[in-house]
Amino acid sequence: xxxxxxxxxxxxxxxxxxxxxxxxxxxxxxxxxFALLCRLSGGDRDLAADLTQETYRRAxxxxxxxxxxxxxxxxxxxxxxxxxxxHVRRPRLLAPxxxxxxxxxxxxxxxxxxxxxxxxxxxxLRLAVLALPEALxxxxxxxxxxxxxxxxxxxAEGVSQVAVRKRLHRAFAVLRQMLExx
Amino acid sequence: xxxxxTDDELRRRLSTPAVPEPPADLAARIKAxxxxxxxxxxxxxxxxxxxxxFVPVSLRLMAASLLLGIGVGWVGANFVRPPADLARDIALDxxxxxxxxxxxxxxxxRWQAERHPGRAxxxxxxxxxxxxxxxxxxxxxAGVSVVRLTLFVDPHDRLHRTTVEGALAPAxxxxxxxxxxxxARGCFDARAEARFTVFIEFVVGSDGxxxxxxxxxxR
Numbered sequence: 026x027x028x029x030x031x032x033x034x035x036x037x038x039x040x041x042x043x044x045x046x047x048x049x050x051x052x053x054x055x056x057x058x059f060a061l062l063c064r065l066s067g068g069d070r071d072l073a074a075d076l077t078q079e080t081y082r083r084a085x086x087x088x089x090x091x092x093x094x095x096x097x098x099x100x101x102x103x104x105x106x107x108x109x110x111x112h113v114r115r116p117r118l119l120a121p122x123x124x125x126x127x128x129x130x131x132x133x134x135x136x137x138x139x140x141x142x143x144x145x146x147x148x149x150l151r152l153a154v155l156a157l158p159e160a161l162x163x164x165x166x167x168x169x170x171x172x173x174x175x176x177x178x179x180x181a182e183g184v185s186q187v188a189v190r191k192r193l194h195r196a197f198a199v200l201r202q203m204l205e206x207x
Numbered sequence: 208x209x210x211x212x213t214d215d216e217l218r219r220r221l222s223t224p225a226v227p228e229p230p231a232d233l234a235a236r237i238k239a240x241x242x243x244x245x246x247x248x249x250x251x252x253x254x255x256x257x258x259x260x261f262v263p264v265s266l267r268l269m270a271a272s273l274l275l276g277i278g279v280g281w282v283g284a285n286f287v288r289p290p291a292d293l294a295r296d297i298a299l300d301x302x303x304x305x306x307x308x309x310x311x312x313x314x315x316x317r318w319q320a321e322r323h324p325g326r327a328x329x330x331x332x333x334x335x336x337x338x339x340x341x342x343x344x345x346x347x348x349a350g351v352s353v354v355r356l357t358l359f360v361d362p363h364d365r366l367h368r369t370t371v372e373g374a375l376a377p378a379x380x381x382x383x384x385x386x387x388x389x390x391a392r393g394c395f396d397a398r399a400e401a402r403f404t405v406f407i408e409f410v411v412g413s414d415g416x417x418x419x420x421x422x423x424x425x426r
Contacts (some may be wrong), residue, residue, distance in 0.1 A: 030218055039245070042244075044241060044245065047238075047241045048238050048241070049244055051234055051237050051238050052234060055229065055233060058228055059227075059229040059233065060227065060229075063227050068227070070227055070229075070230070072228050073227075073229075074229060074233050076227070077233060077234055077237070078233070078240065079236045080217070081240065082240060084241070085240075085241065085242050085245060088245070107320055107426050122247050129415055146220070147220070150221070154221075165221070169218075169222055170221070171219035197217055198211055199216055200212075201211045201212055201213075201214075201217065203367075204211070204212050204217075205210065205211045
């Protein structure tokens with residue numbers, strides 16, 4: 026945000042249609058958006074990069090409707106999350122793993138047991154977060170993976186901070202249930 | 208004996224720092240796609256800023272009246288037609304949407320199931336849920352199937368969730384729903400509350416494409 030002191034001046038630049046403002050917005054946010062998409066996609070860097078590009082493709086035409094209630098990065102997180110969900114909701118991605126394909130997936134055990142277990146745990150957590158009801162999912166994704174503070178989420182969602190905390194608490198209750206281990 | 212992660216454990220696992228570096232050319236790729244329209248207002252805006260103090264008062268008044276008119280129009284338009292949900296629009300961007308009627312889905316957004324007094328709790332609740340499910344009408348149009356269906360039963364602050372995935376014809380939904388209800392019954396058994404909230408989220412598809420996405424999650 027070199028030529029733009031703060032987000033308000035950046036926003037003014039964007040509204041005036043300044044290319045430099047758009048580039049500054051990219052510079053200030055693309056790493057955050059990429060990191061969030063990396064978490065959402067389970068560490069798939071190529072997919073995260075493609076979806077980051079797609080996120081901005083969707084953001085440009087919608088920029089006029091951004092009301093400045095939240096930070097630009099929070100707004101982009103919302104678009105990024107929807108972009109990812111849209112991607113995985115395609116039926117082709119819901120198809121079960123083919124038997125032939127399963128056969129060539131390398132079996133990493135037992136030499137990397139601990140690492141594999143940790144990875145499995147992370148994957149379970151990621152899938153559990155993705156399976157949360159929509160109203161809870163974005164809050165968890167943005168708060169923990171996007172490091173958006175509760176105050177900022179409350180502003181973005183148009184609710185009180187108490188309501189955000191309650192929803193996060195509720196999300197935790199669901200996650201605890203989903204991640205229950207025998 | 209089952210073990211559930213604690214809040215602290217969940218918080219720690221969710222907060223695990225993992226910040227991978229993006230590809231070196233990603234910023235350039237994004238910037239290359241900044242549309243031209245974004246730049247359309249730039250020269251005009253810059254010029255208007257530099258000329259601002261030369262604009263006569265009468266012109267400023269005219270501009271103010273014009274802006275007031277536009278403002279009134281905008282307010283009117285928004286009262287007549289509320290602004291669309293941007294998040295939803297974005298989520299559905301690129302997804303072929305079809306009108307509501309052909310995909311006949313009538314599921315109450317949220318309803319309450321109550322224990323029937325004088326009957327065994329689990330049977331009373333299950334019967335109540337089954338009554339509700341019989342009222343649902345699922346996609347009836349040819350070629351339309353349910354890609355994912357999730358049944359939630361929410362005894363206040365805890366959710367019980369059953370998800371079914373795959374291209375399911377409407378007729379094939381009965382079994383997974385029964386399974387979901389059976390699982391939900393366990394949830395009733397374990398709780399003492401007299402009232403439960405039930406809601407459902409589903410994704411409908413046709414010919415291999417997602418055509419309609421709806422969630423009736425609580426707001």
